[in-house]
Amino acid sequence: MSQVYADRRGRLRDRCAAAGSAAALVSRPANVRYLSGGSPPGAVLLVGVDDDVLLCPRTPTGDPAEGRLDEGLRLTVLPPSGGDPAVSAADTAGKAGADVLAVEEHHLTVARYRAIESVAPGLRIADLGTAVEQERIVKDEDEITCLRIAAEITDQALGELLESILVGRTERHLALELERRLVDHGADGPAFPTSVATGPNSGRPGHRPSDRRVEEGDFLSVCMGANYRGYRCEIGRTFVIGTAPADWQIELYDLVFAAQRAARESLAPGTAYRDVDRAARQILDGAGHGEGLAPFLGHGVGLEIEEDPQLAPSAMGKLDACVPVTVEPGVHLPGRGGVRIDDTLVVRQEADGGPELLTITTKELLAL
Amino acid sequence: MSQVYADRRGRLRDRCAAAGSAAALVSRPANVRYLSGGSPPGAVLLVGVDDDVLLCPRTPTGDPAEGRLDEGLRLTVLPPSGGDPAVSAADTAGKAGADVLAVEEHHLTVARYRAIESVAPGLRIADLGTAVEQERIVKDEDEITCLRIAAEITDQALGELLESILVGRTERHLALELERRLVDHGADGPAFPTSVATGPNSGRPGHRPSDRRVEEGDFLSVCMGANYRGYRCEIGRTFVIGTAPADWQIELYDLVFAAQRAARESLAPGTAYRDVDRAARQILDGAGHGEGLAPFLGHGVGLEIEEDPQLAPSAMGKLDACVPVTVEPGVHLPGRGGVRIDDTLVVRQEADGGPELLTITTKELLAL
Numbered sequence: 001m002s003q004v005y006a007d008r009r010g011r012l013r014d015r016c017a018a019a020g021s022a023a024a025l026v027s028r029p030a031n032v033r034y035l036s037g038g039s040p041p042g043a044v045l046l047v048g049v050d051d052d053v054l055l056c057p058r059t060p061t062g063d064p065a066e067g068r069l070d071e072g073l074r075l076t077v078l079p080p081s082g083g084d085p086a087v088s089a090a091d092t093a094g095k096a097g098a099d100v101l102a103v104e105e106h107h108l109t110v111a112r113y114r115a116i117e118s119v120a121p122g123l124r125i126a127d128l129g130t131a132v133e134q135e136r137i138v139k140d141e142d143e144i145t146c147l148r149i150a151a152e153i154t155d156q157a158l159g160e161l162l163e164s165i166l167v168g169r170t171e172r173h174l175a176l177e178l179e180r181r182l183v184d185h186g187a188d189g190p191a192f193p194t195s196v197a198t199g200p201n202s203g204r205p206g207h208r209p210s211d212r213r214v215e216e217g218d219f220l221s222v223c224m225g226a227n228y229r230g231y232r233c234e235i236g237r238t239f240v241i242g243t244a245p246a247d248w249q250i251e252l253y254d255l256v257f258a259a260q261r262a263a264r265e266s267l268a269p270g271t272a273y274r275d276v277d278r279a280a281r282q283i284l285d286g287a288g289h290g291e292g293l294a295p296f297l298g299h300g301v302g303l304e305i306e307e308d309p310q311l312a313p314s315a316m317g318k319l320d321a322c323v324p325v326t327v328e329p330g331v332h333l334p335g336r337g338g339v340r341i342d343d344t345l346v347v348r349q350e351a352d353g354g355p356e357l358l359t360i361t362t363k364e365l366l367a368l
Numbered sequence: 369m370s371q372v373y374a375d376r377r378g379r380l381r382d383r384c385a386a387a388g389s390a391a392a393l394v395s396r397p398a399n400v401r402y403l404s405g406g407s408p409p410g411a412v413l414l415v416g417v418d419d420d421v422l423l424c425p426r427t428p429t430g431d432p433a434e435g436r437l438d439e440g441l442r443l444t445v446l447p448p449s450g451g452d453p454a455v456s457a458a459d460t461a462g463k464a465g466a467d468v469l470a471v472e473e474h475h476l477t478v479a480r481y482r483a484i485e486s487v488a489p490g491l492r493i494a495d496l497g498t499a500v501e502q503e504r505i506v507k508d509e510d511e512i513t514c515l516r517i518a519a520e521i522t523d524q525a526l527g528e529l530l531e532s533i534l535v536g537r538t539e540r541h542l543a544l545e546l547e548r549r550l551v552d553h554g555a556d557g558p559a560f561p562t563s564v565a566t567g568p569n570s571g572r573p574g575h576r577p578s579d580r581r582v583e584e585g586d587f588l589s590v591c592m593g594a595n596y597r598g599y600r601c602e603i604g605r606t607f608v609i610g611t612a613p614a615d616w617q618i619e620l621y622d623l624v625f626a627a628q629r630a631a632r633e634s635l636a637p638g639t640a641y642r643d644v645d646r647a648a649r650q651i652l653d654g655a656g657h658g659e660g661l662a663p664f665l666g667h668g669v670g671l672e673i674e675e676d677p678q679l680a681p682s683a684m685g686k687l688d689a690c691v692p693v694t695v696e697p698g699v700h701l702p703g704r705g706g707v708r709i710d711d712t713l714v715v716r717q718e719a720d721g722g723p724e725l726l727t728i729t730t731k732e733l734l735a736l
Binding site: 065066179210 | 409429431432433434448449471473474475476477478479481482495540541544547548551572574575576578662663682
C-alpha cells in the first residue's frame with residue numbers, strides 16, 4: 001500500500017515542479033491523509049524537499065480515524081510547545097534551500113500564512129490551489145472497495161432499523177440508534193451526522209433530528225452513511241409510516257423517484273456535471289417544484305462526504321470513470337413534509353455495466 | 369435575551385472604533401453565535417455598518433445546534449449561487465462607506481481573504497484578532513446556568529452507566545451508550561467525541577474508543593460532556609473494574625487525585641494561569657511522572673470545548689471570577705494504563721464560596 005502514497009506524492013511533486021514550486025505544504029486533513037495514509041490531528045505534509053516529511057504536533061496513535069501512516073514517510077513529532085507544524089514545515093523548506101513553497105490558500109488561515117511568511121523570509125509563497133482535491137476525484141479500485149464496504153455497512157444498519165417498531169420514537173433516538181448500528185457493523189463512525197426527519201420535517205435536506213416522534217401517516221426520511229477507513233458514503237430513503245400511503249405521498253414519491261432515476265441513468269464518462277443535475281431538475285421543475293430545490297443534485301464522495309465534483313446547474317466539467325457521486329433529489333412541501341432519495345454510485349463505462357450502485361437498499365415506497 | 373446580544377455587539381463596536389476600524393466581520397462560528405444567539409452553518413456577522421447584519425447562505429432553521437437568533441438582528445439570506453457570505457459582507461461594508469474592515473485573520477482562509485480584498489478595493493482590511501474570544505472568557509450567569517445544566521446532564525448519563533454491567537463491552541459501545549444517554553437527558557448532543565479507554569488505553573488523553581473489551585482488573589477512564597444550548601462542559605473519571613484495585617492502581621489514583629485537588633484549590637480570581645498548572649504539575653513531577661504529562665492542565669469551556677484561557681506552563685494572564693475552566697491532570701503508564709480526573713469548575717471569589725464545582729460525580733476510586 002505504501003507505494004500508492006509515494007506515487008500520489010510523486011504526481012503532486014511533478015505538478016508543483018511544472019508550476020515552478022520546489023515544494024508543497026499540504027495542510028487540509030483529507031489531503032494529508034490521501035498523500036500519507038493518515039491524518040493525525042494537526043499534522044501537515046511537506047512534499048518535495050529531500051524526503052517528504054509529515055510534521056505532527058503529537059505522536060500519531062494509529063487509531064482508525066487517523067488512518068495508517070505510510071511507513072516510508074519521514075515523521076517529525078514536534079515538542080509540546082513546538083507551535084504550528086505548518087510554520088516548522090516552512091522553516092524546514094527554507095533551510096533546505098527551496099525558493100518557492102506552494103500552500104493551500106483555501107485551507108490555511110491568514111494568521112498561519114503570515115506566520116509562515118515571517119519564519120522563512122527568503123521563501124516565495126505560492127498557491128497550490130485545489131491540486132490535491134483534483135487528484136482525489138478519480139478513485140482507484142482500493143478506494144472504491146472501501147466505499148463499497150461503507151455502503152454495505154450502511155445498508156445493513158438501515159435495514160435493521162426498518163424491522164423495528166418506529167411509531168412513538170423520536171428523530172433523535174432513531175438517529176443515535178442508526179449510528180450505533182453503523183459502528184456495530186464495523187464502521188469507524190458515521191460519515192456525517194445522521195439525519196432522521198419525520199412528518200413535516202421529512203424531505204428537508206440537512207434536517208437535524210429533533211424531539212418529534214414518529215406518527216402514523218408520516219413520511220419518514222433518513223439520510224446517513226458509514227465512514228470505513230476514512231471513506232464516506234451516503235444513502236437517503238423516504239418511507240411511509242402506516243399501511244396505506246396517501247395519494248399525495250404516492251404521487252410525490254413517484255415524482256422524486258423518476259427524477260432520481262433519470263439522473264442515475266445519465267451517469268456516464270463524458271457526461272457534463274450540469275447535465276446530471278438537469279436530468280433530475282427538469283422533471284421536478286416540470287411538476288412545479290422548481291422553486292425550493294437544493295442548489296445541487298449531488299456531489300463526489302471519498303475521504304470527505306462532500307468532495308468535487310459538484311453536480312449543479314453552473315458546474316463546469318465532465319464525469320470520468322471511477323468517480324463516485326451521490327444522486328439526491330428531493331422535494332419538501334412546507335408544513336406537509338417531503339421526499340428525498342439519495343444513492344452513492346460509481347461512474348463506470350457502459351462496457352463495464354454502466355453506473356455501479358453502491359447503496360442497494362430498495363427504493364420502493366415501503367409502508368412501515 | 370435580545371439585549372444581551374446587542375450589548376455584546378456594542379462592546380465589539382466600541383473596541384473596533386477605538387482601534388480605528390469602522391466595521392468588523394465575524395466569521396468564526398462560536399463568535400457568531402456569541403454575538404447573535406445563533407450560528408447557522410456558514411453564516412457571518414457584520415457589525416458596525418448601519419444595522420448589524422447576519423449573512424447566511426440559506427434560511428436558518430432554528431435547530432438547537434444552530435441556536436436561536438436575536439430577533440433584533442437584520443438577516444440577509446443569500447441566494448443558492450450567492451457565493452461566500454463573507455465576500456457579500458465586505459461588499460456591503462464597502463458600499464456603506466466603511467474605510468476599515470476588521471476580520472478574523474485566525475479564522476478566515478487566505479483564499480477568502482483575497483476574495484474580500486478584491487470585492488472592496490477601497491476598503492482597508494485590518495485584523496480583529498481574538499477580540500471576541502477574549503470577550504467570551506468571563507461568562508454571565510445565564511451562560512453559567514447553561515454550563516451547570518450541561519454538567520448535570522453529564523453527571524446523570526455517567527451515573528447510569530456506572531450502574532450497568534461493564535465487563536465484556538467494548539470501548540466503542542460504552543461511548544455510544546453514554547452519548548445516547550446525554551441526549552436522553554436533554555443534551556443537544558455530546559460536547560465533543562466521548563472517550564472511553566480501558567486497560568492499557570486508560571488515562572490516555574484524547575483516546576478514541578476502540579474495540580477493546582472491558583476486563584476484570586482494568587482501569588476504565590471516561591472523558592465526556594454534554595452540549596446544552598451550545599454550552600459545553602467536560603468530566604473525566606477513572607474507575608477500577610472488579611472488587612479489589614491493585615496497589616499500583618490505588619497509588620497512582622491517589623497521586624492524580626492529589627494533583628487535581630491542588631489545582632482545584634488554587635482556582636481564585638487573580639491566580640496566574642500557569643500557577644494552576646504548576647499546582648498539579650509539581651506533584652506529578654515530584655513523583656517521577658513529569659516526562660509524559662500533557663502540555664496543559666486545563667482550559668476554558670463555553671461555546672467551544674477548548675476556549676481561552678489555557679492553563680499551561682507558558683500561559684500569560686490571570687484568572688477572573690466567572691471563568692469556567694477544566695482541571696484535568698492525568699498520568700499514563702505505557703503498556704499498563706493510567707488515571708485521568710477532570711472537572712469543570714467556575715472561578716468564584718472566596719466570599720462567594722470559592723471555586724464552584726459543576727461536575728459533581730464522586731472522585732472516590734470506585735470499583736465497578
